[in-house]
Amino acid sequence: MATERLDQQVEFILEIDKLKGVLRRSYLAGGERRENSAEHCWHVAVMTLLLAEYANDSVDPLRVLKMLLIHDIVEIDAGDTFCYDEVGALDKAEREGRAADRLFGLLPDDQAAELRQTWEEFETGTSPEARFARGIDRLMPLLHNYYTQGRAWQEHGITSGQVISRNAHIGEGSQALWQFAEALIEDSVAKGYLTP
Amino acid sequence: MATERLDQQVEFILEIDKLKGVLRRSYLAGGERRENSAEHCWHVAVMTLLLAEYANDSVDPLRVLKMLLIHDIVEIDAGDTFCYDEVGALDKAEREGRAADRLFGLLPDDQAAELRQTWEEFETGTSPEARFARGIDRLMPLLHNYYTQGRAWQEHGITSGQVISRNAHIGEGSQALWQFAEALIEDSVAKGYLTP
Numbered sequence: 408m409a410t411e412r413l414d415q416q417v418e419f420i421l422e423i424d425k426l427k428g429v430l431r432r433s434y435l436a437g438g439e440r441r442e443n444s445a446e447h448c449w450h451v452a453v454m455t456l457l458l459a460e461y462a463n464d465s466v467d468p469l470r471v472l473k474m475l476l477i478h479d480i481v482e483i484d485a486g487d488t489f490c491y492d493e494v495g496a497l498d499k500a501e502r503e504g505r506a507a508d509r510l511f512g513l514l515p516d517d518q519a520a521e522l523r524q525t526w527e528e529f530e531t532g533t534s535p536e537a538r539f540a541r542g543i544d545r546l547m548p549l550l551h552n553y554y555t556q557g558r559a560w561q562e563h564g565i566t567s568g569q570v571i572s573r574n575a576h577i578g579e580g581s582q583a584l585w586q587f588a589e590a591l592i593e594d595s596v597a598k599g600y601l602t603p
Numbered sequence: 604m605a606t607e608r609l610d611q612q613v614e615f616i617l618e619i620d621k622l623k624g625v626l627r628r629s630y631l632a633g634g635e636r637r638e639n640s641a642e643h644c645w646h647v648a649v650m651t652l653l654l655a656e657y658a659n660d661s662v663d664p665l666r667v668l669k670m671l672l673i674h675d676i677v678e679i680d681a682g683d684t685f686c687y688d689e690v691g692a693l694d695k696a697e698r699e700g701r702a703a704d705r706l707f708g709l710l711p712d713d714q715a716a717e718l719r720q721t722w723e724e725f726e727t728g729t730s731p732e733a734r735f736a737r738g739i740d741r742l743m744p745l746l747h748n749y750y751t752q753g754r755a756w757q758e759h760g761i762t763s764g765q766v767i768s769r770n771a772h773i774g775e776g777s778q779a780l781w782q783f784a785e786a787l788i789e790d791s792v793a794k795g796y797l798t799p
Contacts (some may be wrong), residue, residue, distance in 0.1 A: 420653065424646070437621070439624065442623070449648070453619065457714060477649065550616070586717040
């Protein structure tokens with residue numbers, strides 16, 4: 408039984424290697440190429456270690472890390488849905504729900520249930536940890552856009568109004584980080600990276 | 604002061620974006636390309652969430668995650684040293700020590716000290732958490748090699764004796780995972796992926 412359990416865990420671990428091939432719209436800060444979802448998840452996890460002190464409510468960093476480490480795994484089947492893609496958003500929940508069934512379903516039942524619940528908590532933002540994790544997940548693409556002179560924004564014709572309305576929920580996790588993000592957005596408009 | 608602190612943290616967060624450009628010798632399980640160190644760190648962090656139950660000693664998963672999330676950041680300056688590179692190993696500690704000084708030194712003093720200490724704990728393997736983290740860090744390349752028919756081993760002329768002696772310390776963190784790894788190595792020899 409121990410071996411069967413470990414075999415299931417290893418099968419999942421190999422399957423999620425595919426997240427390294429899922430490309431996001433954001434470019435790396437140096438502009439060389441688009442970022443993949445696996446390295447994005449690493450980056451937001453490290454951000455959590457450093458920025459948890461800015462959460463509105465005291466958060467358990469381990470729970471935030473769990474959410475951020477697994478939140479994009481569904482993209483292996485469902486693809487990355489650009490956060491400004493209104494058409495893609497229509498069936499995103501359905502596509503990602505099917506993906507969660509298959510992918511987390513590779514694991515032993517107890518871990519499948521735990522990861523599924525953790526992912527749903529992130530998606531629905533129903534805890535201080537989930538709200539903070541969702542804020543961190545949005546902050547990084549803002550930084551990537553700012554430091555590539557708004558490259559992904561411009562490629563997709565995104566305006567400052569869209570950026571503000573799509574990212575304001577950062578403040579639900581951390582007012583301090585939302586203030587920082589607002590200043591970044593204002594400066595992006597002032598510098599011509601982002602259309603008013 | 605709050606802003607100066609956040610500015611330092613954001614500078615570090617941007618700087619470590621460069622880890623996404625540090626290539627390891629391992630290929631992705633699908634063989635498409637070599638893996639980078641940032642996505643590797645994500646993968647071993649997820650493995651920790653799933654495999655901590657196999658640690659020889661009870662471990663604090665948050666401490667293991669911290670180590671694995673930051674353990675390769677020094678490679679931004681020092682480069683990835685292939686684990687079978689005996690020449691590179693000679694000055695690895697010195698190169699990585701200088702890298703740790705510069706990179707962690709970008710952070711506010713308290714976080715710089717904490718990450719430096721966490722990195723050194725990982726490097727020296729002085730706690731159950733560090734020994735487990737070091738084992739997980741070695742297990743993933745074995746899996747990648749096995750599922751690419753020994754590609755990186757063959758490119759660098761690695762033998763099973765080298766693989767066993769370089770990876771046996773997995774057992775210091777987890778006997779169960781080392782047994783699993785040993786079976787994988789034996790099977791790799793039997794299948795011709797690895798030279799006896």
